Amino acid sequence: MKSRTRTAPRVAAVVAALVGLLVPLLGLGTPAHAAPTGFRVQNGRLLEASGNDFVMRGVNHAHTWYRDRTSSLAHIKATGANTVRVVLASGDRWTRNDTTDVANVVSQCKRNRLICVLEVHDTTGYGDQSGATTLSRAADYWISVKSALAGQESYVIVNIGNEPYGNSNYTRWTADTKAAIQKLRGAGFNHTLMVDAPNWGQDWAFTMRDNAASVFAADPDRNTVFSVHMYGVFNTAAKVNDYLNRFVAAKLPIVVGEFGHNHSDGNPDEDAILATTQRLGLGYLGWSWSGNGSDVGYLDMVTNFDPNRLTSWGRRIFNGANGIAATSKQAAIYNGR
Known part of the structure; x- marks a missing residue:
């Protein structure tokens, strides 16, 4: 015994x-989750696969409504931009961009040495806007076009849904965003993901700001970037500085995914947005190249898609202080190409 x-x-x-x-x-x-194979987030910074720090300097392009304007990507590159955020539709509100079209957009971005941020616009203002759809439906769309994105992790960032939630029920943003991220990871997406704020992207209730850490932690890859849209809510330098500095202090990645020099909801401080993002080394993507409706036509950077007809907003963002021409650096993956 x-x-x-x-x-x-x-x-x-x-x-x-x-x-x-x-x-x-x-x-x-x-099993441990696979390490990102392309863009990745580290210590609050967006890095390329090579480890190079990458700071977005670019514009939005309304591709889904102007599918014959792919030549705009070359014109956007010519301004010095290193990134373009491309509007796509899931088919819930606007005509769906199919796998072939998405693959062509990615190819055109690569041909023009632009990093491609792809976004689903059908989620815009969910809860306030008739026809708007959920982040879960947007995630389903990405899964349906996955074959166009697989292997493009060094060139493509997936912006799950544009401005999810308006000003109704926006507290649901946190849980819905976590679920959409996890749905995409479960489907095998290894890309850097970008998530927009609620409140029409402007996060005036600070839902994204105050829950960003838990959303980031819910991503098994820890490879999510946050995007705030700065329009009338951000009408002073103090508001711009406070919002962006809080993310930097928390070492959480943040970009200004849309902004303008004017808007129907107020007058954003574009000088402060440009100066603060440059000082903090943060990305920005202005809205938008061309094709805005008459009610916000002042947000066109060029007239009628003509790169030789810069508007006052175009001159400001491309050629002004802290603008694209002065501050943009091409993605390292394209150097030498």
């Missing part, structure tokens, strides 16, 4: 060791 009592722990230890070796081999353990 004594002998058995003494040897039992040794036998148990050996068995435990063998099980410890066998379980991973049998796939019974919880």
Whole structure:
């Protein structure tokens, strides 16, 4: 009895060791998530696959409504931009951009040495806007066009849904955003993901700001970037500085995914947006190249898609202080190409 009592722990230890070796081999353990293969977030910064820090300097392009204007990508590149945020539609509100079209957009971005941020616009103002759809539906769209995006992790960032939630039920943003991120990761997406704020992107209730850490932690890849849209809510330098500095202090990645020099809801401080993002080394994507409706036509950067007809807003963002021409650096992956 004594002998058995003494040897039992040794036998148990050996068995435990063998099980410890066998379980991973049998796939019974919880596997570590694959490291990002392209863009990745590290210490609050967006890095390329090479490890180079990447700061977005670019504009939005309304591709889904102007599908014959792919030549605009070359014109956008000519301004010095390193990124373009491309409007797509899931088919819930506007005509769906199919897999072939998405693949062509990605190809055109790469041909013009632009990083491609792709976004689903059908989520805009969900809860306030008739026809707007959910982040879950947007995630389903991305899964349906996955074949156009697989292997493009060094060139493409997936912006899950534009301005999800208006000013109604926006507190649901946190749970819905986490669920959409996890749906895409579960479907095998290894891309850097971008998530827009609620309140029509402007986060005036600070839902995104105050829950960003938990949303970031809910991504098994820890590879999510936050995007705020700065229009009338951000009408002073103090508001711009406070909002962006809080993310930087928390080491959470933030970009200004849309902004303008004027808007129907107030007068954004574009000088402060440009200066603050430059000082903090944060990305910005102005709205928008061309094709805005008459009610916000002043947000066109060029007239009628003509790159030789810059508007006052175009001159400001491209050629003004802290603008694209002065501050943009091409993505390292394109250097030498």
